[in-house]
């Protein structure tokens with residue numbers, strides 16, 4: 001009996017040893033997994049950085065609708081593999097900023113005037129919801145964030161127009177983020193970026209003053225908790241943006257080369 005007990009102890013000890021070994025192996029596998037996971041995280045970050053740089057370049061009209069985006073050239077510019085570039089392009093395709101054509105590679109999307117009208121209509125409806133939500137929950141720090149963004153818009157006023165247009169789009173995305181509603185954030189980003197693209201395609205030069213003043217008035221109505229006025233201002237503001245945007249057919253003299261992408265690509269390369 002005693003002997004059997006010892007034997008079982010020994011067995012238990014062996015079992016424990018085996019468990020430790022297996023666990024050790026699992027832990028190594030797990031840590032191995034973590035290493036590859038963190039590798040994966042870098043991979044994601046890289047492709048997200050490229051995605052963000054390309055998005056900004058499209059919104060700032062460095063890359064114009066219809067321009068080809070060859071994976072190998074982009075890979076060279078960003079100092080990344082084609083796989084990482086492809087992942088960034090797929091994400092931009094999901095946002096509607098890029099079209100992926102079978103066997104012919106990616107191009108900057110060219111929404112039709114009809115699509116552009118629908119996008120602006122949709123945008124107006126979604127942002128109406130954003131305004132209603134914000135009036136109910138706007139905090140002091142939310143107001144500060146909105147005012148700080150308008151200050152950036154004012155600062156950029158005398159700079160290149162595409163930067164002003166991007167900042168104007170980002171004002172609306174900031175409003176959506178302040179609602180803390182993942183659904184509103186997702187749709188405002190999606191529709192907002194695509195409207196930004198149609199601005200690149202169809203807009204005529206316009207006074208950005210007007211946009212900034214309109215943004216200020218919206219903030220003021222929000223801070224006064226005047227929901228009716230804030231919604232009214234937003235509807236008129238987006239109507240005016242759409243009127244400015246949906247005027248002119250495709251621009252002449254578009255740049256055909258990726259050279260305009262260089263400042264955006266350099267920033268990503270230097271982050272390495």
Ligand SMILES: [Zn+2]
Nearest residue numbers: 168171211215
């Ligand atoms: Zn605006």
